[in-house]
Amino acid sequence: MTGLWWARRDLRLADNPALTGAQEDGGAAAVFAWTDGITRWSGRRSAHLARVLWQLRDQAGGALAVRRGAADAVVAQAAREAGAAVVWAAREFTPAGITEQDAAAAALEADGRELRLIGSPYAVAPGRVRKADGDPYKVFTPFRDAWRQHGWRSPADAGDPASLRPLAPHQDDIDLDQRAAHGDASDPLVEPHEFREDRLLADLDAFIADDLRRYRDDRDRPDLDGTSHLSTALAFGQIHPRTVLAATARERHPSARVFESELAWREFHADVLFHHPGARRESLTPVLRERDWLDGRDADEAFTAWRDGLTGFPLVDAGMRQLAQTGWMHNRVRMVVASLLVKDLRVPWQRGADHFRRALVDYDHAQNQLNWQWVAGTGRDASPFFRIFNPMTQADKFDPARRYVERWVPEVDTPAYPAPIVDHATERRITLDLYQAAKAERSS
Ligand SMILES: Cc1cc2nc3c(=O)[nH]c(=O)nc-3n(C[C@H](O)[C@H](O)[C@H](O)COP(=O)(O)OP(=O)(O)OC[C@H]3O[C@@H](n4cnc5c(N)ncnc54)[C@H](O)[C@@H]3O)c2cc1C
Structure with a gap:
């Protein structure tokens, strides 16, 4: 039986439980929904997304369908074409992400299929770290300490690009080559390495080897540019924070703990928004x-x-x-x-x-x-x-x-x-x- 990987904010082959889940029973197809929401992004951000998808599709030997439309319709259609009884995706925790995955689950169920959510864009899923009485943390430092104590899994095995099967061309397919080149004068497709997952992982290694030691002292200095620049890769899920944390855990320098603490802020904010979806517009205080x-x-x-x-x-x-x-x-x-x-x-x-x-x-x-x-x-x-x-x-x-x-x-x-x-x-x-x-x- 074929599985389907619904790629979301996890645009990578390494350390990706949704992808490896879809490949559990052998060959799997892969689809990304280019939704109306994305059409409202800035040209620069959507061009970047197109490049990230372009490199992912390239790594996957062309076996990633990128289609225009609402996620529920795109995913249900792709599952039908692939003959996939189960669709695998990373769980989202933002209000829009939850709405989207609920709609996809309903569309798949109506078709006799199942959406299986596994993993998240975080080391520890929002909502998981709680005080002894079950309430969410309101203050960062105790959250961070409990988050550390909770711990996280080791990185998952890398997905196998060779076993991804392409879907047949479809009228809603996005022309990625054209999208990826759009919005940038210097044609990125000539040398798209900086968008490539392997290059980003190499950049992470280089940051840890060369700059992490200075991070504690230099991270507030815009003139020294002493930070990791990982935020874009994390936002698109080209690198999972668990992969980053596994790499920093090997470092004894106190700077490594300061750096991990910044990643904890990322997890804290996601946790706060999960518990208070209204915080996307309304002041909490x-x-x-x-x-x-x-x-x-x-x-x-x-x-x-x-x-x-x-x-x-x-x-x-x-x-x-x-x-x-x-x-x-x-x-x-x-x-x-x-x-x-x-x-x-x-x-x-x-x-x-x-x-x-x-x-x-x-x-x-x-x-x-x-x-x-x-x-x-x-x-x-x-x-x-x-x-x-x-x-x-x-x-x-x-x-x-x-x-x-x-x-x-x-x-x-x-x-x-x-x-x-x-x-x-x-x-x-x-x-x-x-x-x-x-x-x-x-x-x-
Ligand atoms: C007003 C404002 C808006 C911001 N908007 C975003 C945003 O849309 N997307 C985004 O990723 N970050 C945002 N940040 C947080 C932070 O500025 C960026 O994550 C950071 O500058 C990215 O650079 P870096 O990867 O080199 O960070 P590094 O210093 O190398 O930190 C490593 C990682 O830790 C996380 N991190 C660091 N600082 C923060 C923080 N304050 N809050 C949450 N996570 C953090 C990021 O994932 C970052 O990539 C915002 C901060 C402010 C003050």
Whole structure:
């Protein structure tokens, strides 16, 4: 009997229980649904997805169907064509992912088939790590400690690309060659190695061998670029966090524990969103009153200056331009730009999160929404609202020689560069006063 692997956010052959599950009984087919949701992604992100799928299909000897349509319809149709009684997929935990897999399970069941969910994009599935009384953790550090204690499986055996069977061409097939080349002037298909799974695994090994030791000291320095850049591979599931954790576990240097702790944040945010699906839009903790936020034209102008990297705060502008030009931004700078938008310009975090959704290639729903809530002081175990980053002292501390700023804002010291659009000290005071007033109103 043939199985079907429904590829989702697990676009890899290595360490993939859904793929190996589908191959349990021998040959299996593989399908990816190019849904309406994906058609709304930015051109850059969907081009990246196309490249990732392109390399996966290439590794699989062409045996990966990528079809336009709702996941339930695409998967049910592919299962019929493959004659698969069982469809294997990684379990999703985001609200949209759950809706999608419920619909696919129902469509398959109506056809006398079964959806079997196995594994997840996390070392420990969201909802699994709980306090002794069964409640979810609200605070990160005890979550992380319990998460470590819970532990995770060793990486699964690699899937066998040779036993994947292609599906016949279909009218809904996506033209991956064309999609993958779209949106990037330098044709990536000439040398698509940086999208290849084996190359990413080699990059991980190189990071661990060469840079992990420096991670604890350098990870906050955008000028030194001392982080792993694994976020995009993790977002598309080209590498499973369990594979990363198995590699870092062999390292004795304390930096390895700091790095694992960052991966624990990824798991914590996914856990929070799983327990509080509303957190994708709603603040978990109120901070200001509705009327305290900027709106109308003032908000539009402030937002536009922020988005375009023209606030007059060099570190913020450098970050926003790095994002616009590369689709990625250093974590410390993400925090500083988000703080400026929410706490100096008083634009609600959701608007910034929406912009990041359009601009980031490593966009991950849980990580983005919950990190915005963390900076905005509205999340679980968030940075307190009254902690307002000073964009000038952050720059002095984390980009001391101004190398990062000069790289992204070359005109910083010329008259062409704008003066700050607000006075940080003044806005900070206003925001804190509003916060106190909102707090008093809530408790009265
Ligand atoms: C406002 C804001 C929005 C963000 N949006 C996203 C997003 O959409 N997608 C995303 O993957 N990350 C997001 N992050 C988290 C973080 O900035 C990126 O994961 C990190 O910069 C990626 O670079 P790296 O892989 O080199 O990180 P490294 O420092 O090398 O960290 C290794 C891995 O740990 C995880 N990690 C590190 N920091 C965090 C964190 N704060 N929260 C959760 N996981 C973390 C990531 O998976 C990362 O790849 C956001 C942070 C902020 C402040």
